[in-house]
Every structure is written in structure tokens, then in C-alpha cells.
Amino acid sequence: MELSKNYIPQEAENKWYEHWVKSGYFSSTPNEKPAYTIVIPPPNVTGVLHMGHCLNNTIQDILIRRARMQGYNACWVPGTDHASIATEAKVVQMLREKGITKSSLTREEFLAYAWEWKEKYGGIILQQLRKLGCSLDWDRTSFTMDDDYYQAVIKIFVQLYNDGIIYRGLRMVNWDPASKTALSDEEVIFKEIDSKLYYVKYPFVNSNSKNPNSNTDPSTLNPQLSTTNSQLPTPNYIMVATTRPETILGDVAICVNPTDERYKDWIGKEVIVPIINRTIKIIADEYVDAEFGTGALKITPAHDKNDNEIGRKHNLKTIDTLDADGKFATEQLMDEQPNELVMSYHGMDRFDLRKKIVEDIAALGLIEKIEDYKGQVGTSERTGAIIESRLSMQWFMDMKTFLGKHPETLSAVMNDEIKFHPAKLKNTYNHWLENIKDWCISRQLWWGQQIPAWYDENGTFVVAENLETAQKLYVERCKLNDTTYNPELSTLNLKQDEDCLDTWFSSWLWPMEVFKGISHPNNAEVNYYYPTTTLVTGQDIIFFWVARMIMAGFEFKQQIPFKDVYFTGMVRDKQGRKMSKQLGNSPDLLGLIDQYGADAVRFGIMIASPAGNDLLFDESGLEQGKLFGNKLWNALKLLHILNEKEKQVDDTSESTFASLWFEQRLNEVNISIEQDIKEFKLSEALKKIYSLIWDDYCSWYLEWIKPPQDQPINQYNIEKAFFFFEELMKMLHPFMPFITEEIYHSLNDRKEGDDITVSQLAIHNMQSIDERRTILNQGDVLQKMITSIRDVRIKQNLKPKDEIELQLPIAYQNELNPIIKTLQKQSFATSVSFVSEPVEKSITFMVDKMQCSFTTEKEIDTTQQKEQLEKERDYLNGFLLSVEKKLSNERFIQNAKPEIIEIEVKKKNDAIEKLKIIEESLNLL
């Protein structure tokens, strides 16, 4: 077989992926085998592959490939999320480039464009996952707006509405003025932003004033001293510190803390709102933090959540001065007959208004000062726009009640029925559930599941899966003599709610609806695959998605949705910064795959990815992966070269020790990585396989069985070497699928259908524990001896191949017998003999408790050796002292477990024995 000098990933990768798919290896249908199911966290349909996906999906692929090789019916379901805000924004932008505005289109026209866009560009990411080698069952590709899926979402909306869990109401919501929609709390990202704190004076209403609401010239209200208090002069204004002066025209009160001595006497007094000259009261509420600003807070119930609550508590009016775009709106001010200045603000953007209004208030002399201020500001996760708190009519889910129905949502995680990896995230989960807020599920968008509520001309509505049912329902309600339902109105005029549902309101059904568990309940597929086995996802969507899927599981299937959740950390760059477009530190993944090969990319990501921690991405990891691929390729080449040599049959244990030893190492690591993978320590497992291949197999084993030039190779060993390499490729396959498949086919001729992807992992020729330990110990001693001899050679300035004669202690002859043949070859010794004490003019060295030595014709220099022995002696003396001290400590003897004492005694005896040998060696020098 001719092999190229190096492995060329690009050719092999395309070839094998096509072959796997064509062979149907990734397709799964229910059968008698146990299922291992993973549903992909559906990437946005607008998405392109980035490092986060790469990490996520590589992990899933490793788990699913390994499960497949362990005899499970492995099923990994691909798909995409319709991502209403992100997609709608993309489509709107695309239309804008064509000169079309969304407002000029009907809903149907817009959706037609959106679908066209989706068919054309959506799901690029799924193609990219193929490049990465992901073994997804493409026949099952799902989309959260597929017909059945859409109906499933509508169905559960109606169901939850009928159960009283979903309600409609006027509430403060997080408003994104950029996309003109409400957002759930989870979609708001708090950021620290440099802003200013404006100190604004609100003049007291002049008691002499005849008409406080008249457009008095505010300049007459310049602060003067009045004497409300006989002792202290009091200014005739109250000063308020605000970061949001643009909302001043919506102010309805000033609030102070009732315990605040400064303002105690002012409660109940009236002041005038600048510019608009509205008269408002000073009220008191515990909520106000006396430490912040001036201790006086302006209350704008229309534009702040907390203000809104205070407003409700104190029965204050709500005056909305901003429209859906975040522009100033005068509609709600018209009753007050606003002056020209106020009217001139109409349509002004909130941030322009902030500047303008500050100027205008300053012109009235009512700005005391402006300070720099760092504040937390909510921004939209999707558009980045600063969030406005806005009162609007929205649909909500009553999460407290819902959770009350399903306390298992919390307990299943806390008692590990659903296992979180890392477990520390259980705390986060617990904390969120205990402080859960209602979920705003409506969005003012068109791309998504349209809310199935139908309204009559008066705004009275019914909730039903479709118009027909809605009409029937409406008629029924009329018959019940409910006066809000008007039988006079034509039911044909029922109009569906314009808004659509939050994307997550569809994603939370993902693990069941990809198997049509909602749209076709209890079908054979969902019964077989659900609950799924493992979920792999980012920590950032633990609330958005994971928690809600668990709730959905209990509500709709009375079951957990998955057994294990593996949370990946965030991918950061080498300096620990988040990957972001702005920083430009997001690598081009497809470029990297082209450059290094998909296997190397997978390797590089996994080797640096400790379980549950953030991943610091560094291209050197990919380089290491590429070099590893090269190493594998070279080992393959060597195997073929050795195989072409003349074969020699010799089954003596001396000749086959290497194979016996490696087999046990292979089994040992196999068992150990099984445990690692169970615990999701994939990085650890990969490191172990890497080291097993590079160090144990290539550096030790292949060198041990390699015959000297022009000599035949041991038949048994070369056969085993091929076998072991194949097993190693199987172990590595889930991590690096392409090169292992390529090598699998280069090792032997394979029949059709004999591919590593569908091969099975197994433990072979497992010895008893005792035998295994003996063999592994012997291998260990062999390695130590070879290393020690190499070390001594370097220190003695001997070349690796300068001839030596090796002497080993006769007391250990039986133990050492199996390894001396290999030892002699690897240490280039002309002879090995067993002696009772070191021969003259030999160089001695210690291997464990064995005193070994060799002689050579060359002049030897004992000073270095002496130094080393003395160093070791000193260390051992110190060590012995500490052990003896411990053993002579009565309390230690009393309290320590017997096996610990035994170990200490053994340590002491070993040290004494070694010291004796060292002394002897030193005397010989």
C-alpha cells in the first residue's frame, strides 16, 4: 500500500462524510436497542458557525459517536430555530436594501419574503456542521416553524390559556425601540454605561399663585429663601437627581424616604415640573434610597418599573411621553394644554430630547449641576438598543402558578434525576426558580407563531386554535349572556392578534416536538426517543431554554426531557476576552478547517476545554492536533514497513512481553476514559488517548517490537501491533472521526460496510487484576530502566549506542526475566547479567529499590554520579526522619486508620532499604 508522506485532511474529509451519509450510518429509527438521543440546541436559522457552536457540536458528536460504537441506537437530531427577532431584523434589512419598507407590506407579503429568505439563506450553519464531521440524522432536520411544530405551539398556547396560566394584561415591559417589540427579562442585558446625573430643581408652588397650572413664567420662580421653618432657611425648591431628564414631562410626583429628616416637613407639599409646569406632590415611600443623589426621586410611572409600582401604590396618574420608536409623543399631554416648547419636542428621539431638555431647563436656571455617573442600563440582547420600560398590553405566562403545578422542575435537578454538569450550576438554577417572574411571551413581530387570540371590534377576545373554532367559541360565549360578548357583532369580523410569540415559547418544546410529541402525542417515535439522553448547551441559556424545557417536560409529558445536561463555558480568546465581532477576535472557522483539517480543529478545541469551564481558544491547540494527525500517519507508515519484513515465529514471553504489556495499558486506559466520559471529562479522556498513542504506543511499544535492521519481526508482535492500532483508532474516532476512518481503511482491506464509524468498542483479553498489575509494573520498571540508562549515558558523555554491559540484582531475577530481552535491545547492552553485588568499575544507578549497574570500556567520571547519590541520600534521610517522627507520634498511632499506618511503616522500611543501597553504591565509587 502506497501512503503519501503526510496525511491530507481535505481529501479524506469530504470523501468519508459523503460515504457515511450515503451508508445511512447517522439515520436512526426505533429498534430493540437502547436509544441514546441528543437534540441539537437549534442554532438560529440566520446563524453561521462560530466557536461556540463548534465546541458545542463537537462535544455532542463525540458523545453520539461513542454511543453508536457502544451499541446504542444513537440519534442526534438537527434543526434550526426561527429566531423571530434576529430573522425579522435580517429580512427587514434585506428589504430596506431593495428599497422596500416593512410598513408598506401586508403581513402576508412580508412573510412571503421571509420564507423566501429562509429557504435561500437559512440553515447555512447545518451545512457547516457537516464540515465539522457532525454525525447528525439529517432525515430528521426540524425547524421551529414547520407546520406541525407551528400547530404544536398554538395548541399548547390555547391549552395554557384555558388553564389560566397564560393571561393578557397591561404591564410594564422591556421595550426595544429598535425592533419595536417587548422583550422578556432574560433578553435584556445589563451593561455599565457612562452617563450623567442631572440635578434638577422643582420649584415649590407659590402659595400666592392663583393658578398653579397656568403658564407662569418659570423665571419668576428662581430660588429664593422662604421661611417655612422659623430657625432654618429653606430653599423654595426641591432638588432631584436623575439620569433620565427626557422623562421629566411624564413626572407625576416626587418621592422621598419617610425617615429622611431633610425632607420630613416637605411631604405633601406641591412642586412644579419644569417646562410643562405641572403641579405635583411630594410623597413618601420606603422604596427611596436616601443615600442616592439628593434622596428625592422623581416618579415617572410610564417609564420606569419601580416608579410604576410606586405610582400604583399611591394611585398616581401614568403619563406616557414616549412612543414605540422611543420618540417624544405629546398625545397624553394634550389635556394640559402644553406650551409651544413642549409641543416642539414632538417626534424628537429620546437621546436628542435628553440634550435639548437639559438645555431648556438650564435656561430656566433649574439645573444645579451635572455629574458623571456610571450606571447599569438594560440593552436588547438582539439589537443592542437601550431598553425602555414601557406600559403595554402583552401576553404573559404566570410562572409562579405554573411552577406550583410542577415542583419537580426544581426537585428533579436538585436530587440529580436530571444531572447538571458542572453541578455548581444547580445553585444558579435554584436561585432563578425561586425568584421567577412572569414571562412576557408576546412579541410585536410577524415572523413567528401568530398569537391565536381573536378580537371583536370592541377588543373582546377569545383564544382558539383557529378562526373557525374561535367563531364557535364566540357564539357560545354570547349565549351565556356574557355582556362583554356582543351577539350583534358579526363574528366574521373577528380579527387575530397581530403579534407573535417569543421564540423560546417554541424552543421549549424542542425535545418532544422534533419527535412530534405534541402534534401527534404518544407516537412510537416520541415514546422511544423521549426522554432524550443528554443535552449539551451553553450556560448562558440555562433560563431561556433549559429550565423551560424541564417545565415543559413535566407539563406536557409528565417526564424529564433529558437525563444529563452538560453546560459548556464561553469561548474566549487567548487573552480571556469574549469573542465578538467588534473586537474581531472571532476566528473564521471554515478557514481554520481548511487550514488544519476538521479533526485538528476538533482536537484543538477539546484539548483546551476543561469540563464546564470557559474555553480559551488558542490556535496552537489546532497546530498540536495537526501534528498529532501527522504522528498517526507516520505510525501507520511504520506498521506497513514492519509488516513487509520477514516474519519470525517466537511466542516466548520474553519476545512478546511488549504486546502483553500494551494490551493491558490499552485496557487500563479504556476503562479509565469510559469513566471520564461518563463524567463528561472529555478533555481528560482525549489527553489520555493522546498520551496512550503518542507515548505508550509510538514511543515505547513500537520501539520495543521494532527489530534491529535486517532482522525479521516477531509474527505475534506485528499482528498485535496492527490490532492495537485499530483499537486505538476506535478509541480516538469519536474525537477525530476522519483520520481514524482513513487509517482504519489503510490498515486492512475492508469489506463494504466495515467502517470504523459503525465498529464497536470492546475490552479484549483482560487479565485478572493481579496479573494486570504485575505486567504493568514490569512495563513500568522497563521504562524506568531504559530512561535511567539514557540519563546516565548523557551524564557520562556516552553516546546512545556506545556499548555497555548491564548488571541487574540477582534478587529480582524472576521479576525481571520477561523484560530483559527488550531491555537489552533498548539500552544497546551487549550483555545483561544478574549479580549479587555491583561489579568493579561499574556505574551504579537506582531503579526503585533495585541497584543496577553497567560497565563500559570508556573512561567514566564518577563525580556527577556521586553528587546525585548524595542528593538522594540527603533527601531520603530527611524523609525517613519525618516518617519516623510520624510513627513515634502516639496520637497518630491512635487515630490514623490501620492501612495508613501500614503504609507509613512500609515507607519507613523502603527508605531504610534504599539508603542502605545508596551507601553501598557510594562506597563503591
Place this chain on the structure above:
RNA sequence: GGGAGCAUAGCUCAGCUGGUUCAGAGCAUCUGCCUUACAAGCAGAGGGUCCGCGGUUCGAACCCGUGUGCUCCCA
């Protein structure tokens, strides 16, 4: 402001129930080698106040308290 977590070699991290000659791995560094699978390699070596302080214990990287520094989540 509330909560959670982290701190071990130059870097990234392992280190299980406190006890094995336990202070580890990989990368990086240094030294020597063109040894015929691989110089993209081989062989060998050095490198530490386990963040500071205090406590519990016969015994602490590990448990407790405290200080410092960092990260994340929530408001």
C-alpha cells in the same frame, strides 16, 4: 445592591472521602541528537510560599473563618 464561583509551575488546567515518595499533566523553556515512521521528530533536564493570615486535626493544596484579587449570574 443580592447571589454563585474561582485563585496550584511562565501559560492552560488535573489533583476523588484530609493520609501512597503528592505537589502532577500538557504547552512553553533549556540541553543533546539529521537514530533509516515522523527534525512537524527523538532523548533528557530544570521549574512551585498550592493567593495572604488565622483555626480545626496526629496529619491540610483539600475542611472552617477572615482578608485580598478576579469571573459570572440576578436587580
